[in-house]
Amino acid sequence: MELRKSYFADVRKDDLHEIGQPRPRSDSPGHVTGKTAYFADRNFPGMLHLKMVRSPHHHARIRSIDTSEAEKHPGVVKVLTAKDVPHNVYTILILIQVGPEDETVLADGKVRWKGEAVVAVLAETERAAQEAAAKVKVDYEVLPAVFDMEEALKPGAPLVNEYHGQNYYLYDSGECRKVRFGDVEAGFAGADHILEQSYQSSPIEHAPTETTGCVVMPEGNDRFTCYTNTQAMFFTLDNTSIILQMPGSKLHFVGGTVGGGFGGKVDVIVEPIAILGAKLTGRPVSFIYSREEEMQISSPRAAEKVVIKDGVMKDGRIVARKVTGYTDAGAYSRHSPYGAQKGAGHYPGPYTIPNVWIDTYCVYTNRTPSSAMRGFGVTIGDFALEVQMDKLARLIGMDPLEFRFINAYRDGDMKAHRQPTEGAALIECMQEASRAANWPVAEKYMAMSSYKNGA
Amino acid sequence: MAIRRGRGVAAINYPTGMNLGGDPTQALVHSTPTGNFMVTLSSVDLGQGMKQIMAQICAETIGVPTDRVVVDTADTDTGPHCMGTFASRGTHRAGNAVIQAAKEARQVMLEVAAEELEVNASDLDTDGQGNILVKGAPQKSISIFDVALSAHFKRGRSISGRGMFLIPRSYPEKETGAMKPSTCYAHACTVAEVEVDDETGEVTVLTVKNVFEIGRALNPKMVEQQLVGGSWMGISHALYETTEPYYPNRDHGGTDFNQYLMPGPGDLAETEIIVLERPSADGPYGAKGPGEMCANPQIPAVANAVFDAVGVRIDTLPITPERILRALKAQATN
Numbered sequence: 001m002e003l004r005k006s007y008f009a010d011v012r013k014d015d016l017h018e019i020g021q022p023r024p025r026s027d028s029p030g031h032v033t034g035k036t037a038y039f040a041d042r043n044f045p046g047m048l049h050l051k052m053v054r055s056p057h058h059h060a061r062i063r064s065i066d067t068s069e070a071e072k073h074p075g076v077v078k079v080l081t082a083k084d085v086p087h088n089v090y091t092i093l094i095l096i097q098v099g100p101e102d103e104t105v106l107a108d109g110k111v112r113w114k115g116e117a118v119v120a121v122l123a124e125t126e127r128a129a130q131e132a133a134a135k136v137k138v139d140y141e142v143l144p145a146v147f148d149m150e151e152a153l154k155p156g157a158p159l160v161n162e163y164h165g166q167n168y169y170l171y172d173s174g175e176c177r178k179v180r181f182g183d184v185e186a187g188f189a190g191a192d193h194i195l196e197q198s199y200q201s202s203p204i205e206h207a208p209t210e211t212t213g214c215v216v217m218p219e220g221n222d223r224f225t226c227y228t229n230t231q232a233m234f235f236t237l238d239n240t241s242i243i244l245q246m247p248g249s250k251l252h253f254v255g256g257t258v259g260g261g262f263g264g265k266v267d268v269i270v271e272p273i274a275i276l277g278a279k280l281t282g283r284p285v286s287f288i289y290s291r292e293e294e295m296q297i298s299s300p301r302a303a304e305k306v307v308i309k310d311g312v313m314k315d316g317r318i319v320a321r322k323v324t325g326y327t328d329a330g331a332y333s334r335h336s337p338y339g340a341q342k343g344a345g346h347y348p349g350p351y352t353i354p355n356v357w358i359d360t361y362c363v364y365t366n367r368t369p370s371s372a373m374r375g376f377g378v379t380i381g382d383f384a385l386e387v388q389m390d391k392l393a394r395l396i397g398m399d400p401l402e403f404r405f406i407n408a409y410r411d412g413d414m415k416a417h418r419q420p421t422e423g424a425a426l427i428e429c430m431q432e433a434s435r436a437a438n439w440p441v442a443e444k445y446m447a448m449s450s451y452k453n454g455a
Numbered sequence: 456m457a458i459r460r461g462r463g464v465a466a467i468n469y470p471t472g473m474n475l476g477g478d479p480t481q482a483l484v485h486s487t488p489t490g491n492f493m494v495t496l497s498s499v500d501l502g503q504g505m506k507q508i509m510a511q512i513c514a515e516t517i518g519v520p521t522d523r524v525v526v527d528t529a530d531t532d533t534g535p536h537c538m539g540t541f542a543s544r545g546t547h548r549a550g551n552a553v554i555q556a557a558k559e560a561r562q563v564m565l566e567v568a569a570e571e572l573e574v575n576a577s578d579l580d581t582d583g584q585g586n587i588l589v590k591g592a593p594q595k596s597i598s599i600f601d602v603a604l605s606a607h608f609k610r611g612r613s614i615s616g617r618g619m620f621l622i623p624r625s626y627p628e629k630e631t632g633a634m635k636p637s638t639c640y641a642h643a644c645t646v647a648e649v650e651v652d653d654e655t656g657e658v659t660v661l662t663v664k665n666v667f668e669i670g671r672a673l674n675p676k677m678v679e680q681q682l683v684g685g686s687w688m689g690i691s692h693a694l695y696e697t698t699e700p701y702y703p704n705r706d707h708g709g710t711d712f713n714q715y716l717m718p719g720p721g722d723l724a725e726t727e728i729i730v731l732e733r734p735s736a737d738g739p740y741g742a743k744g745p746g747e748m749c750a751n752p753q754i755p756a757v758a759n760a761v762f763d764a765v766g767v768r769i770d771t772l773p774i775t776p777e778r779i780l781r782a783l784k785a786q787a788t789n
Contacts, residue, residue: 001679001728003672008733012671012741017583018515019740022676025507026522027500096476096624172629179632201772202697205715232539233497233529256529261501266541292710300698341475341627345636350468358632368698372541374688375747378469379754383693383772386465386755390762400759404466418633423743425668425733429644430466432666432729437646439464450733 007428027257038259039227042215044284048077050277051129053119053136054297055111058366059145059158062109062118066137070121073135075128078281080120082108085276086245089163091333092268095238102163103332103369105243105272111140112160112331113368115297122277122285145366149305149326152365160331160364169329169337169362177344179358181416187320187355191311193395198307199384203300203328206373210259212298213288214270216278223250224275229258231265239268244276251275263372267299267334299371302336303328306384311355312392316406321348325360325381330369335376337362342377345417349385350426351407356416404430405445411452424450456654460661463759466644469748470637471735472544477624480544481535482552484513484560485615490585490603492517492560494526497534498549503746504677505545511674512550512739516557517564518581519599535617543641543744546673550739551620559616567606567614568597639735641743642668645689645752647724651764653783656776658761660690660724663753668731670743675730682728682749689753690724691717694774 005014014020030036067079082088088108091101107118119136123129144158151157152167160167168175188194214228230236233253241248258265274287289298304327311320325343329336340362347358375382393403405427413421427450434441472478483495494513500506510524517524527533537549562576568587569576572595580590587602589595606612627634648662665686672678695716698708709715734741754772762768767782 001675001682001730003675003730003732005732007668007731012732012734016515016740017518018511018521019671019673021511021521021674023507023511023521023674025504025677026510027504027506031502093476098476173627173632177627177632178630180630181632197770199770202699204692204696205698205709207712207715207717230539231499231501231541232537233499233531233534234536235539237531251531253531254529256497256499256527258499258501261499261540263541266539291712295698295709295711295715338473338475342470342473342636344627344632345475345634346470350466350640350642374685375469375751376542378747379692379751380772382465382467382751383754383758384770386467386752387758387768387770389465390463390755390759391768401464404464408466409468416632417627417636418631419635423639423670423733423735425642425731426466426468426644428731428733429642429666429668432731433464433466433644433646433664436664436666436727436729437462437464437648439462439646 004432036257038210038257039215039229039255040213040288042227044217047284047286048122048124048277048281049126049129050274050285050287051121051133052117053133055107055114055116055118057111057140057142058114059143060111060140061143062107062111063139063141065119067119069135070132073128073132075124076121076132077124078122078277080106080277082106085243087243090243092239093335093338095235098337100163102161113366115368120273120277122281147365147367149328149363149365152363160366164364167364169333176359176361177341179344179356179416182355184320184322184355184357188311191319192314193312194309195392195395196309197388197391198305199387200305201303201380203303203370204373205295205300206262206264208260208262208264211289211291211294212265212270214274216274216285218278218282223252224278225252225254226271226275228253228255228271229265230255231258231261236268236271240272240275243272262374263376264298266372299334299369301373302339302370304380306381308384308388310388310392312396314396316396316398316403318351318353318407320355321353322357323347327362328367328370329362329364330367331364332369334369334371336370339372339377343381346378346381348416350409352409352413358416399441401430401434401439402441402445405441405448410450426450458650458652459764460650461760461764462646462648463756463763464646465752465755465759467752468640468642469543471547471639471641471744472637473542474622474625475636478538478544478548479619479621480537480548480552482549482556482618483535484556485613486560486603488603488607490599492519492524494524494553495534496549497529497531497537498545499540500528501540503681505540507677508546508673509549509553512553513557516554517561518583519585523585543746543748546742547738547744548620550742552618554618554739556616556618560614563612563614564602567610567612568602570610571597571602571605638737639670639743641670641745641748643748643752645756647753647756647760649757649760649764651761651779653765656779658694658774660757662725664727666729666731667745667749668733669745670735670738671732671741672730673740673742678730679728681746683726685749686726686753687718688750690757692772693754693757697773
């Protein structure tokens with residue numbers, strides 16, 4: 001790695017003692033010698049193991065659940081169903097007043113994705129819990145399912161989630177989050193060329209080294225200590241408090257050292273049910289995803305579809321951009337309404353375009369609920385935007401790098417969501433990339449600056 | 456049939472934090488009786504190095520060496536509120552909270568030192584080595600060790616501080632979408648060079664040249680580890696990863712690291728990282744959040760390089776050999 005100190009030297013102080021120093025990490029010796037304690041290193045006498053019975057169907061009504069054989073299985077201590085969860089229907093973002101509550105801790109009457117948790121089994125050993133889970137009998141009436149966002153949005157599509165009433169998230173702005181800036185149709189009318197393209201992605205797994213999980217210890221004073229690898233301690237504590245209808249003062253979360261997250265550990269999935277198990281049995285409980293569950297059950301990055309229509313002039317200026325983004329939330333919201341909204345705030349990318357029109361949709365399908373992942377709401381959008389930029393440059397016969405200089409945002413430029421640009425540095429990054437990659441651009445671009453009063 | 460070479464570029468920006476939900480993080484700092492400092496957070500270290508960076512930020516602000524600072528993450532009985540470690544917000548939000556808490560603790564520390572040295576607190580400064588000196592008369596000094604002993608055993612003072620960073624929540628305007636989703640933006644430009652075998656559709660990324668502008672590299676070695684790892688992830692997303700090869704069918708999803716494809720050591724591109732620093736107005740010592748941004752530009756850069764090599768556009772991720780072969784076949788037919 002090279003630090004190029006010549007850029008922005010006039011606005012930077014370089015006389016600090018500890019900041020800017022390549023100090024070795026204090027915790028790295030523990031990590032590389034296997035001595036760092038992670039949550040799963042807690043092992044308590046009498047600890048029970050929790051395993052889930054999961055839906056084998058994408059969409060089905062639950063006619064009946066028979067747990068009697070599982071309860072008789074040697075080693076089984078407790079079997080939990082929806083009726084055991086005090087506030088079973090929840091949504092994580094309710095803490096910031098984003099509703100409706102649309103997901104169940106344990107399925108109640110219906111399952112909406114293949115892998116959904118239906119029954120929790122607590123047993124003396126992992127094996128006993130696994131064997132007993134296989135003995136739970138669930139009678140399903142399979143329902144039509146929808147897996148494709150465009151299909152889900154068509155009239156007459158199977159309704160994925162009754163708590164929403166339609167297969168998209170309803171924002172205060174309507175069926176999508178909108179951004180309107182300038183007059184996009186006038187922009188297209190005056191453009192030399194128009195290019196409309198669609199981009200798509202499939203889900204991506206976070207693939208953390210440490211799988212999702214927690215270990216719960218009931219304390220003598222009616223409190224529960226939950227050792228967890230959540231990425232958000234109070235998010236999890238406060239949501240658990242709502243789900244279990246238990247004062248937050250009864251909950252003590254310990255975590256802080258996590259073997260990789262990438263956004264996959266911000267959903268509140270394992271802690272509430274494990275704490276409930278500990279409360280109802282009075283014993284420590286361990287609920288840890290197997291690698292297979294981590295890959296198959298945990299929320300992936302959403303599949304997205306992005307449609308971009310651009311109006312561009314022969315001289316390289318983009319004069320109008322229309323973006324429609326679709327985020328596949330799967331069966332439940334989790335953080336997806338937020339991700340789709342974040343996408344709306346990110347388009348049209350780091351470029352100054354006078355006329356912009358953006359709609360982003362959060363769509364429900366009978367697929368694994370997606371949620372946050374590194375680059376949430378932005379990564380696939382950047383893929384679409386930057387491939388589109390390449391196509392536009394080639395369409396008008398311009399060098400792709402020079403084309404970006406023409407449109408790059410600079411300090412003071414108004415963005416589509418009506419915030420003036422501050423602290424821009426795209427031009428300087430491109431100048432340095434031009435040098436590093438030996439990809440020359442015209443001298444006038446190398447003389448540009450992101451500063452408001454720059455060239 | 457041949458192996459064809461191409462290169463592609465992509466340029467991006469990335470927001471730090473998430474004001475659309477309100478975005479608070481708090482920190483507490485206090486000294487031990489012998490003048491070491493504890494930072495208490497509820498922020499989570501995901502392996503990116505939160506603890507180390509918060510120690511350096513606290514040390515810089517108080518004026519002691521980093522190894523005099525211990526960071527506690529995360530225990531809800533002792534740590535104040537943190538929204539969580541996501542949205543590229545850890546260093547930026549927690550860092551600002553730590554600075555505010557450390558400034559308050561430093562002020563108490565200087566007040567106690569002033570009483571011991573019988574001078575005004577405003578006349579004192581730290582030397583960064585564990586001592587407090589009178590400005591202009593550095594022979595008149597006291598160690599932070601002695602100041603802490605005095606505070607705890609003699610003067611009944613708590614060398615401590617409270618810190619908080621909160622950006623008021625932004626509510627998007629319904630019709631126009633006017634909003635303030637973030638405060639500062641990190642930037643990047645990547646040039647990728649690839650080889651595409653037009654007989655098998657296989658893509659090899661030869662080099663990635665990544666330029667990242669991250670506000671401030673608080674610890675350059677740790678910045679490097681994150682940016683190199685992110686660059687790898689971007690290439691992995693571009694060419695390899697999907698939970699569902701037969702989209703939207705679920706049945707072929709991977710169940711372990713043998714079935715879920717990611718680049719192995721033999722697939723690594725030659726990776727060059729260049730860092731620029733334009734300090735952000737509201738960042739801790741100017742830092743922005745590069746944690747997510749660093750995995751994004753490689754994806755379109757590789758896609759554009761594939762087009763440059765073989766003349767077909769793959770607009771669906773990941774860019775698999777199958778998709779390239781189908782596109783080449785369609786191109787030959789047209």
